[in-house]
Amino acid sequence: MDVILRSCETLLELVFPHLVTVLVERVVVESGVLRIAASTKDGTAAACPGCGASSMRVHSRYGRKVADAPVGTQPVLIELSVRRLFCDNSGCARVTFAEQVEGLTRRYGRRTPVLQRIIGALGVDLAARAVVRLGLVLGIVVSRMTVLRVLMALPEPAWAVPRVLGVDEFATRKGRRYGTILIDCETHQPLDLLPDREAETLAAWLRERPGVEIVCRDRAAFFAEGARTGAPQAQHCADKWHVWHNLGEAVERLVSHHRLLLRDLVEPGPSPEPEAGPVPTSAGQEPSEPYPAGKFLDRLRDTHAAVRAQVEQGLSLREVARRLGLGRNTVRK
Ligand SMILES: [Zn+2]
Structure with missing residues (x-):
């Protein structure tokens, strides 16, 4: 027509x-x-x-x-x-x-500048494949590689030196290659990526951009050292995620350290090994019952009993893990 x-x-x-x-x-x-x-x-x-x-x-x-x-x-x-x-x-x-x-x-x-802007904006929010699919609906004929090229050609967003700088590592290949990501903790805007996680790289970045008042980081030695030498005036703190993560690890270590005590919850017997150390008890408890009752311990006791019952039937640890939906290491412990 x-x-x-x-x-x-x-x-x-x-x-x-x-x-x-x-x-x-x-x-x-x-x-x-x-x-x-x-x-x-x-x-x-x-x-x-x-x-x-x-x-x-x-x-x-x-x-x-x-x-x-x-x-x-x-x-x-x-x-x-x-x-x-x-x-x-x-x-x-x-x-x-x-x-x-x-x-x-x-x-x-x-492409006209206006179409280029549209593809760039869609690419930032959706990434390439989704833009191609949405493009079919909107009337924008574009390939995945073109979206990537338009994205790569976009100017980097401007940013000012932040007051509170977030420092953490990221992996390009997990366990092999790590870099450092820097974030403005007040706006949550990613600012820069450093090619490694060396103290000197972070220190050099900070020296070139004075004005950071607080460095919010994980407890790795290379970040501590880099932030101290690059921004000696800045205060250091741990971010919320790392505080929870470290707390979780500490609790796990503590529970694992006392796990021998848990055996008596299922089979009341002689006192636990002295190696386990004192276990905190809540006030007013009977001396013969050194563990506070609670949902966690109830669940643990139930799981332990179920594992024991199946092992006694002669099932392998792998089979028990599969039937109970547990990890094999959990079953072994
Ligand atoms: Zn000319």
Whole structure:
């Protein structure tokens, strides 16, 4: 179906403001794509990208295709005839240059700036594959690799030196290669990635960017050392995640240290080995019952009994673990 919009200049200005400086010659819908044929106007000057001198002396014309933002979920392709102009500045190395149309073309660009912005914004939020899928609905025909290229070409967001700097490690290959991630703890904005987790790398980063008042980090020695030498005035603290993580590890160590005591919960017997050390008891408890009653211990007691019962039937640890939905190490303990 051909749709001709020759006389609809107001509509054109509203929907395609970036086309008002060119001559629109034809608008057709072909195979589901809105194709707009247009050309730049003769008699208008364009600036040479080499020296900035303006020229309107035409050398030749050539056609280029620029994908534009979709209209009503219909992909839009602008087929634009542009001029190659002479640069008349004798001091300029360029003899001719191709004109660009503000808001419509860039050198070597195959998409209008507005479509480029849309793909970039979608890419930041959704990542490549999702943009390709959503693009099919929106009328944006784009490949996964193009989304990645557009993403990589985006300028890095500006940031100021934070008051509270978060420092943690990240892995590019877990267990093999680690780097350092730096975050503004007040805005939660990631600021920078360092290629390793060496004290000196962090210290150098901090020295180049003075003004950090608080360094929020995990307890690794390389971060402690790097933050101390790079920002000696800053206070150090642990972030909430690491406080909980360290507490969890400490509790696990403590429970594991006293695990021999747990045996008597199932089989009351002689006193536990002295190696286990004193176990805190709540006030008013019977001396013969050194463990506070609670849901955790009830559950542990039940699990222990179930494991023992199955082991006594002659099942392997692996089979017991499978039947009870436990880890094999848990069953062994
Ligand atoms: Zn020039």
